[in-house]
Amino acid sequence: MSNCNCEQPLVPHIVEVINIVEETPDVKSFYVRNVGGGLPYQVMPGQCSMLSLPVGEGMFSCTWQEGQEYQQYAIKRVGLLTEELHRIEVGQKLGLRGPYGNGFPVEASKGKDMLFIAGGIGLAPLRSFIKYCFKNRADYGKITIIYGSRSYNDLCFKNELFEEWPKEPDTEVYITIDNPEEAWNGHVGFVPAYVEELAPDPAGKVSVTCGPPIMIKFALQSLQKLGFKDEQIITTLEMRMKCGIGKCGRCNIGSQYICLDGPVFDLTQLKQLPQEW
Amino acid sequence: MKAISDKIKSIAAGLFDAGKIDVFIGWEENHPDYAIRPYIARSKADLEHMAFNQYAIHNSSTYLLKLRDGQERIGIVVKGCDSRGIVRLLEDRQIQRERLYIIGVCCPGMKDPLLAIKAQSGLVDVKEEELAVKCQNCLVPNPVIYDELIGEKQPPHMSGERFAKVKAIENMSYDERYQFFEKEFAKCIRCYACRQACIACDCRTCIYDEMRPQWVGRETSTSDNMMYHLVKALHMAGRCIECGECERICPVDIPLMLINNKLAKDANHFFGPYEAGMSYVEGQKPALSVYREDDPDDFI
């Protein structure tokens, strides 16, 4: 389940921030590594870490781990901790503990066509899987990415979205924004509707959806409408977390702890859970 | 009590029949009799479960907070102290008078179900008393606001001087007082029962639940506990209607009404004559919610 052997799972490692990239007006990517180099632990796509400053700790999905060089976390400014994080500069030391959660089914998806559906900051966790597929390109079939956000400015990772990923072999990238904008010639509308419009064929596909809860709900409905079976529909759930290790209680949905048993579930599993997400 | 209980049910049934109310707040019968609990009937059929007995001590007006955002027309049973809670909510603009049909019960004084259950629990050494502690010094047994009144008007039950306990504290030296409260607040487990059961605690987000910024630490240390009780006390000044629920339900027996009584005494002394929640006058505000240039400031 986890490759953390730490004796003290609630006590963080100290890492340093080596790069900060402004992805959107309220999303920044933080690149972290051990002070002086190397990583405190390995993170698989979809797994999370608890990042901390003195003011508090917060659970964030790892956006990408680059070899043994760095881990990247794309973080949206929404609360007390994230406001503090958005004020820090390169060189800042942070607390980091993990890895937490089950991660995406990178192994079980091998040989399949991949359909990635993301909304807003939801691309941050998904990107780890997308990049993993590109890195192990031969293991996966066709890759389709459908991504949307409120506005052009709110689209994360623009360079990859518009320049890099469309150039990858056998890859299609579809982008939409919620409302029309003057300089925008692309698609306008919500992600779930766009998914239905594009109507990807479920045959041989695995879909992975990540985004705000309301988008997930509708996107899952759209996928079912298109004929995707429950086990082909994978998504992530979010709840407030404190410990990250299945002890503190608050992130439960039914008997499952999102921090430990999730955050990744397929629709077969979700249907077993109470509708509290 | 049986007569009161039957009367409440028949009035409530009539209100449902006449389409005057959508819900009715009272108590639900349970076994044993001290397990009677607050209840919200949503139809005439639900009234079957309802009852009123000598253990119906909870402040029924607190339950209006569960319905404050709705449109339902509400029937509610209140004792004297509960009715002052309604005045509190009206003054705080938490509920509209038009939504309420108030059945007042002239209260002979209640027994404390917590004492009843604790006395039999085998865990603590307490005995049940004839009258709940909070009812032993009751100024207002008769409802101050109602649409219909049940029972004979009751005289106040005052055993001794109203502020005797407060005066005893006032007569302590500064150090003695500090030690007294330090010892009491050290016991606090921060369960917030005193806040949750308080009708004057009608803020939508309590300052203690506020995380941005976090005003008070979550540590159960004497200093954080004192901070909690100090801030709560200041929010009660001129607003506490002295229903005594906070002290009754405190699981660690902190004498919270000492503080509230002191505040009531001071509000009256500095700004009075003033007694919180004794009648509702449209637009009326609690003493400390009004600013006047000639307000005394010698206590600052």
Next chain:
Amino acid sequence: MKVLSKDKVTALLDKIAQQAAVFVPMANENGSGFYPWNDEHKTRPLLLNALNVYTSPKYVLFPQTERMYDLKQQGQDLSIGQTHEDGSKRVIFGVRACDARAIRCLDDVFLTRGFVDSFYQARRDNVTLIGNACYAPGVNCFCEAMGVAMTEPETDIILRDAGDEGYIWEVKTEPGEKLTQAVAEFLSDKELKAPEAKAFQTQVDYAGVAEKLKGMFDDPIWERMSQPCVNCGACTYICPSCHCFDIQVKMWGDQGYRFRCWDSCMYAEYTAEAGGGNPRPTGVERFRNRFLHKLQFFNERYGYALCTGCGRCTIVCPTGVRITDIIKEIKEVDSSVEL
């Protein structure tokens, strides 16, 4: 068999207290709880004959506030100072079966399923439990219905009150044996008979409830049963098995410490998200989660209930919420009706 005569209890406690902190059921003004057997507290009346005490021994293993590690920030530097795992020797004396089961719940939560909580483990590895078998359940007791054997507390040593002649001293584990050797001078060899267990006064039928609850998440009984609840945390803080906690920080300028403290699923803030949402927005959802956790979710994860039938929540609830009533009402719901 080994026997501890009643006049030797305090001498035995004194002896154990030389090597470990001993927590003993004692009275405290209007309350009662497990207090350390030391000069400050040992003058209080001992409550080994009482049904149980008001405050459970949970806090010995899982303190309400527990400092975890020190923190220091200087400019861009951040460092972790000392961590505060507390592995000092402790003995809890006179634990009832319900509270011993609650400790097993805590053990399963903190020590199993992927991660071991080092703060809990340090305390747990160094605690010896001396149980006190029950033979006469109280009005609010229903441990048997929750799968707890009142005469067999899950402890290292079991005391059985055989009346004036003393306690039968029954050793159950290796740590129990070790402690027994250390206090051998206070034990004698004698044949005593344990008392007959009396019947439960409160009948609760929990059989099948966990399974039945699987289909009752959206049942209207949650709205109804949560009506009296004012969402305070008294039940969760008095409960011997509630283990939810919050992680918080205390800083003075650039120094401080991160600590954990008990939290309650009854509070709105418990699941409030940084972005402003809350998956359990009202008291109804929070009430439902608490009782489902006690009666269903924990079973699904660990194989038994998180309620041990001690009855404390019923005694402390300001508004008369009774978990036994809730179990009864769940049983009475006609589950053949489609919602």
